[in-house]
Each structure stands twice: as structure tokens, then as C-alpha cells.
Amino acid sequence: MSAKRIIVIGGSAAGPKAASRARRMDENAEITIYQKASDLSMASCGYPYYIGGFFNDRDQLLCSPAGVVRDSKFFWNAKKITTKVKHEVTAINRKEKVIEYINMVTGEKGAAEYDKLILATGATPRRPPVPGIELKGITTLQSLPDADYLRKIRDEGKIKKAVVIGGGLIGIETCEALHLAGIEITIVELLPQLLTFLDQQMARLVEKYVQSKANVILQNGVSAFIGENGQLTAVKLQNGTEIPCDLAVIAIGVVPNTKLAKEAGLDIGKTGGILVNDYMQTSDPDIYAGGDCIEAVNIISKKPVHAPYGDLANLQGRIAGENVIAGNTAKFPGTIQTGICKVFEYGVGATGLSEQNAVRNGFTNLETVVNASLDKPGFMQGKLLITKLVVDKSSKKILGAQVIGPGEVSKQLAIWAMAIQAGFTVDQMVNSDLPYAPPFSLAIDHSIATAHIIQNKLNGFFKGISAEELKEKIENKQSILLLDVRNANEYEQMRLGIGEKLIPLGQIRSRLSELPEDKNAEIVTWCKISLRGYEAALILQANGYTNVKVLEGGLMAWPFAREK
């Protein structure tokens, strides 16, 4: 039998991973990667940290863990994989099983036969179709040249003001990077919130934090880029505002690169990505695909999604690489769209469905909770975590979790991601046996405490109210007894100042006479994180009050301005 010919189109994440896996599965296969860019295996998720100056050696973006740059020589020597950089594949002839390419340096054209083909063509940043988009000073952050351009701006230190268009993950990461470069940033987002994988209350908490570092403008888009002599001087918004700046970074999402696939007649999914089955196989059994160019399936909603995450690209590439050699032996189970980003000192992320996403996907019977606590004991310098958990009320199945804060967000998300993938219910989560010691967690880990609270809620022990609901009620001048149950000195240091009465938890039982006579009066209780708020609510309920609610997450999860 002659050697199997494997062609991989794309040399960033999924492509090299697929090629490497194929090599490990078959030492004799002829494996070739075609790559439009001049670099291979770039750690593209690392670009914001290179731009922000977390490290200065550009080679680290291209290095293997052993410190060798992953160039064509490396791929050939270490992996016997041929790499053709600066080569664009222009067509796939499925009948003949041939690809056509052009050498972008020499203009030379050629063709190559394949037994199996893997598409890892990635995605391209969206650009708003507005006047001035061609001006100098406007960029995206996707390619290594983009990263080089922005790093140069950092190093030169001339630019003082920049606008980041798009308040998603990349926009927020770019904002941090440029802020660290000493540039004054304005983030412009079309939607009413940043980071749409978060529910609004959670996003507002992040927004409040980001506002301490950058200007945030919501519900506004770009109507034009304004320039002088071909150079950007301002961004004009849809409401007419002009923001002077020398730099604009566009980060309004990406579109899967499917031109080749479409022209070859492969099926494209509803979300615009290449359609693949669990084996990462396209509608042509000899063609596989993975990474940002495909459409994946969300495990919880069972709906197709475009999920351009670097980790999934690697996992999908590994599967495609195995299957082109071994036949369809490896399966991709789908995604729960776990994502995380660093926002200055905060971690911000989500896994599974947010409440708004669950509703959009037809889940009608939800329970949610917001919990705030430290990640470790105060005496071990514990830091704040705020989690919103979303649960299906009838099955008690955990559907999603959002976690933000300076605490160990990544660990919390990993715990929830595992719980969701396992199909855990709240009752299965409440007694989890997680690693505990004071340098690492609280005796009852934040994730378990969150499960406890929602279990109490599901069991009807208490009713919660979100900060937004409470705000609305107050704005509508509803008559509510607002009860802060912390100590007087805590109240002196920090308080909402929305008309609340202070009765410390320890005094509630003896000061019941100060409460409304009407046992059906609406009462909302809270403390710093609402644990004492919960205990206060239970005392009131036991004393006959029927309409008591706990402000979820307490003061720590209040996303609006406070009196102090």
C-alpha cells in the first residue's frame, strides 16, 4: 500500500494539531500543511499579552515548549510534515481529489492530490461597512502582523488615545493591553452590555470595574471613521458623538472562512460554519474540518453554534487528524462554550448557558442565583468571587455558570464545566468532595456554597431578588422595607443608601416590633454577601412575614452606584 496523502489547509491551531496527530498515528503518511500566513502554529490567544508587555520575546508566540520556533524546518525535522507557508489554496477539486494553490511570493501555481483533506481555514474579523474604514490607524487583532502593529505602537509610545470597537472577549483583552501601554481607551459596544456571554447583572459588574480603567459607551455603534491625510483622527458614533483618537481596534466578532468549502459544494451550517459530523467529517467523507471555520453543536441546547475557541480548535484538530488515518474512531462531543478572559485583575468567564441564552433556547422553567464570597479565607488573602448559576427548575440540572472577580475564576469555571458535562443536578453538586486547605479554598468551596444556596431556593426556603429587580422596584417607588442586617461599623464604611434601615442580624429577634405590622409587607434583606441576609429572611419568615426576599449576592454583587 502506498503512503496516505494528507493535506491540511491552515497552519494556525487546528491545522498543525491535526497534522501532528496524523503523523503520530501513521509514520508513513505524506502530510502537507498549506498556510497563507508566513508563520505557523502561532499562539494567537497570546497576542494581547505580547502587546500589553507581559513578555517581550516575540518568538515565544511561535515556540514549542522546548523553546524551538515552530517553523517549516521544525515541522519537517521533528514531525516529517511538509509545510508550505505563503501558499494560498484557491480551489478544491473533490472529484479528482486535488487542491489547487498559488505561491503568494512567486505567483507560481500548482496542484496536489490528497487521499484525505482537512480544512482548518479559521475565521476573519468582521469589519463595519462604514465610511473611512480604509484609513491608517484602524486595525483588528487577529493576525501576527496585527499583533506586531499594536506592539510597535506600544513600544513607540506616541499614541495617546484609542477606541476599541466591540465589548466582547477580544475587545476587552485589547482594552487591557492598550491600557497597559499607557493609552487612554474608549470601548464602544452596540449592545446594551459588554461580554454577551454574561447575563446583564454580571456584565454590569464587569462594566463597573472596567470603567475604572477605560471609558465604556454602550448601545452605540460606529457610523464613520474620520481622518486627515489618510490617517484616522476620530471615530464618529451613531448618535453623532465624535471621539478623537489615533487608533481604532475593531473587535466585533469573526466570520468563519468558508469560501473554499462553499465553492467546492460542501454543506454549510446555519451559523455560517462548515457543517461537520461528530467525527469532524464534512459532507464529503474524504474532507474533514475543525477549528474556527466549522459549526459546532452546543451540548446543552443541542443547537448549532459558532464557537471559535482556541482550545476547541486543538481538540477538533486532534480528532480530525486521528480520523483521517484510523477511520472514524474519535468523536467530538460538542461544546458547552466555556470561555474565560482576563480583565485587568479580574477573571471573567462562563460555561454552559446564561439565563438569557437559556431563555432564547426554549428553557422556560429556570432558577438562578447570584452568590458572592471569597475564594479562600480572609486570613489567606482570599479574593472575591461572584457566581451566577442557572438551573433547570424541574430536573434541577445545572445549565450554566458565570463567574467573575479577582478570585480564582478559572478553577470555579472548570468545576462548573465538569458538572455541566457530567449532567449533574444541584443535589449531586451539594456534597462534592473538592480539595480543601486554607491556601486553596474555603472549607465549603464557593462552588459548593453556590449549589447550597440554589438548593435552598429550589426547596422554597427563601426567595431571592436580583439587584436589577430591586432597582426597578425602587425606581417605581414601590413600598418595600429595605433591611441591611450588617453591623453598624460595616454600614458606616459602605452602604447602598437606597432608603434602607439597618438592623444587625443579631438584633433582629429583639427588634421585631420595629417591622411593619402587616405580615404581607414586602421586605428585602441583605448583608455584604447576603448570607446574613438569608438568615435574617428566615427569622422574619418564622415570625410570620410572608413576602421576604434576599438581595442576591448582597452589596458585593450590586452593579449600580452606592451611597458609599
Place this chain on the structure above:
Amino acid sequence: MSAKRIIVIGGSAAGPKAASRARRMDENAEITIYQKASDLSMASCGYPYYIGGFFNDRDQLLCSPAGVVRDSKFFWNAKKITTKVKHEVTAINRKEKVIEYINMVTGEKGAAEYDKLILATGATPRRPPVPGIELKGITTLQSLPDADYLRKIRDEGKIKKAVVIGGGLIGIETCEALHLAGIEITIVELLPQLLTFLDQQMARLVEKYVQSKANVILQNGVSAFIGENGQLTAVKLQNGTEIPCDLAVIAIGVVPNTKLAKEAGLDIGKTGGILVNDYMQTSDPDIYAGGDCIEAVNIISKKPVHAPYGDLANLQGRIAGENVIAGNTAKFPGTIQTGICKVFEYGVGATGLSEQNAVRNGFTNLETVVNASLDKPGFMQGKLLITKLVVDKSSKKILGAQVIGPGEVSKQLAIWAMAIQAGFTVDQMVNSDLPYAPPFSLAIDHSIATAHIIQNKLNGFFKGISAEELKEKIENKQSILLLDVRNANEYEQMRLGIGEKLIPLGQIRSRLSELPEDKNAEIVTWCKISLRGYEAALILQANGYTNVKVLEGGLMAWPFAREK
């Protein structure tokens, strides 16, 4: 109906948690905690960090998250729970449902009736029955007075040498605390390894690291404490060695406190803990128990275990507290014995079964792997993680994981703990959708990479060899071709020096002629972490070599001395 009378014996972790949960379930119950010590709700897992000077305010060991000391006044005001400190319960009269107690200050005796009783009597440190045990300068680290004693030693700075007897979790934490106090430490352990929840190779890696901070003596016990004028001056070992010291801390495990339960005729389990069912109910349906005094069940082995962990005590207390009020509504699913400790800059922990523990529990068909990699990319200052994974070969079920290193051990253990509790197989783990961004993890998280490697092993793609097996073969002068496949400069900086040949991975294909003609010759390959070692093995196998093994975890997991 009159108020339910709940009596809780024990005021450390499980007891106060049970009492608090009972209060939240029933505002009208009469709840009383009897506590021998003078303090309540002590954060006893925090003692080593108080002693080590991580924080100086002793009250932090006793405070609620809001900064209020949890004394009798706090329990009454905030929770309407009566606490009787310095009260020892001397007997339980199950027939009359009465406990008898003595006020340890006044000597006054009394009795109290209960409807439901909760035992949270904790455990007592073992003490070796050797001469001199009564000398001054010998202590355990379990109570707050113990912590005060050791903290005083730290603050006075007079003691220069100490011996820690016992290389388990508490021993190791004590070692760190005293080392930070500037005291020269010798750890003495009776068994051939430290931290018996680890397999030997993993324990050796920890030992190697600890030896940079303290003297470690294995396979040796204490035969006597030697003193002058009633003060300890040396510890004498079973082999006759005398170690001069002014302080000895005994940390050779704990024994559940079951005297009361035994005298009351309650069933005691095989491991010496009080027997309880899933509802934390003892053999008397009106008596519940939780925390360090009970026997739990290991979920994986289904065997009884004594699992004195602070987090489990809290979870068990919560269940007991709920069930005494609501009837048996809450269940404890058992433990997978997840544990973690901090050892200077290392995290060290395990969840599920170690290999040696699995064998002891009758698992005969195991696959294991040791994986070493960074927790994050090098450019984000990634730190080393070493994981040993234990899997049942036929079902591919994950049985246990041990993780050590300066990297984020706690997150890794949490991931594995969730996987094990979910009953995940390796195939379910390999495509986990975990949070990825460079500040938090590698594109393929260390846990997933570990699953990939063991999957490759289960699929027969490669054979591994542990450092210990290889060492033994070398000592037995077996003829093996030892192949380091790193680069020449890496080899210059660090190498095993056990007779290996250096052929960089990139040169193997062209230097096959340097390998033995005998295709059945035994070959062992490695690199820094053995990823390249794996690729080298695949190349050799593809070229007909039938007996190639990869040194698991590479140089990073080599627990013995290196040439450089």
C-alpha cells in the same frame, strides 16, 4: 407542638455547622452546643498558617467572614444557639434521651434532655507510647492551645531545632510553618515515603523538594524522647540515632473520639469511627454524627474509611443539621478522599484512589500515567504540574489522580474530583470543554493532556515506564538503549546521566543506523516532559522496534538524583 430540643456535642466544625443548619431549618428549635474547649468554630486548618506567620491576628481563626468572633454571644445573638463551652459531656442516656455533662470550670454537673442528638466529637492526635513522651517541648498540632504554643515559639525565636514526627499532611504543613519561623527541621516518618495518599514516585518528588528545606528521615520511628530537667533535648530513633532538638511536634494521625458513643452502645465501624448511614444517622435513630468522629464510605472502593477532612466535616454537619429537623431528607454520598496541602511553593494533593490504594482495594487491572507540563504558557510564567492518573483498564473509568508542583494544583484536583464523582471514563474526559485563555491554562489543559496520554496508552500506541522501574533495571544492569531526544543545549544544562545517548528528536529519522540492529532491543526514550519522548518512540516503532518505552513525565518527574 413544643419546640424540638437539639443537642450538639462538639463545637469545632461539624457541630456548629449542624447547629446553624438546624436553626435555619427551624427558628423555634432549642439548640445547644456542648464544647469541651473554650473556643468555638475554630478554623483549625488555618493553624499552620498562623504559626508560620502568614497572618498575625489570632482572632482571624475565630471570626465570621464579617469579622465578628464566633463566641457564645455571637452564637446566641446571630443564631439563637446556646453554647456551653468548657463543658464536657460525660454520658448519653439513650433510653431517657438525656445527656450528662460537667462544667469543667466549676465542676458542676448537670443533665439535659434531647429530642435529637448530634455527635461531633472530633478526633484526637495519636501519640507514640515511648519513654519521655511527657517531657516539655513535645506537642501535637490540633487544638488552639497547640497553635498558641507553637506561635509563641515562633515569636520568641529561641528554638533552633525541631523534629516533626510524621510525614503526613499535618506533619508537612507543620514543617513549613516552623521552617518559616527560622527553625531547622527534621521530619521523621516510619513508612518508606512521605504523604501516603501519594504513590511512591510522586511522594519521592515531593520528598526531593522538601529536602531543600528540611531533613527527611524515612523508615524510622521514635524510640524515645530524651530530656534534661523535664525539657526535651533530643529525639531518639529506632535505629539508635539521636537528633538534638528543643521541640518535637507529633503528627502521626488522629483517632476518632468515640468513647461517649461506645459507652452509649452505638455501633462503631471497622476503622474505629462511629457508624452512620447516608443520613448521618447512627445506630440510634435519634442520634446523628458527623465530622472526624465518624466512619465514612469511599465512593470508589465502597470500603469504609476514616476521612478527617475539614470540608467533609462541614458537609456532614449540614446534613445532620437538616435531618434532625426535617426527617431524613439529605444524604451524604460518601467521599473520594480529595485532599490537598501546601508545601512551601508546591501544592500537593490527591483525589480518588492512588495506584497502591487501588491495588489494596482489589483493583487488579490498572493503567497509570505520569504527565508533566506547565499549567499556563511559558510566556505567562507557567509553572510545572506533575500528575499521576490511575484508571481501570477494562472500563477506562478514572479512579484517581495525584497532582503536585508549583503550578495550579488545586484547580487540577478539582477537575479530577469532578470527573471521578461523575464516573467519567478517559474517553469522556479527552474532549472536556474547560476555560482556556493564556493567563489561566494551556490551549490543551494539563488535565486534558493527561487524559490524552493515558488514552494513547490504553489504545496501545505506546508503552510507558516509570522512573522507578527504569532505575531498577539500570541497577540490575539490564541492557537498555537509553535515549534522550532533547536538543544539545538542553542536554548541556540538565541531564540524567544514567548512560543515555543523545539523539534530538529532529535527527532520529536520519540517525536510525546508530540504533541497535536487533529490533527487539529494549529502548527507553525521554525528553523534558516526555512529549518528544513519545514522538520518538512512535518513530522507532514505525521503524520496526518492538520494545520501546517512554519514560513517563520525562526529566521533570525523575525523583532521583541527576548528573546535572
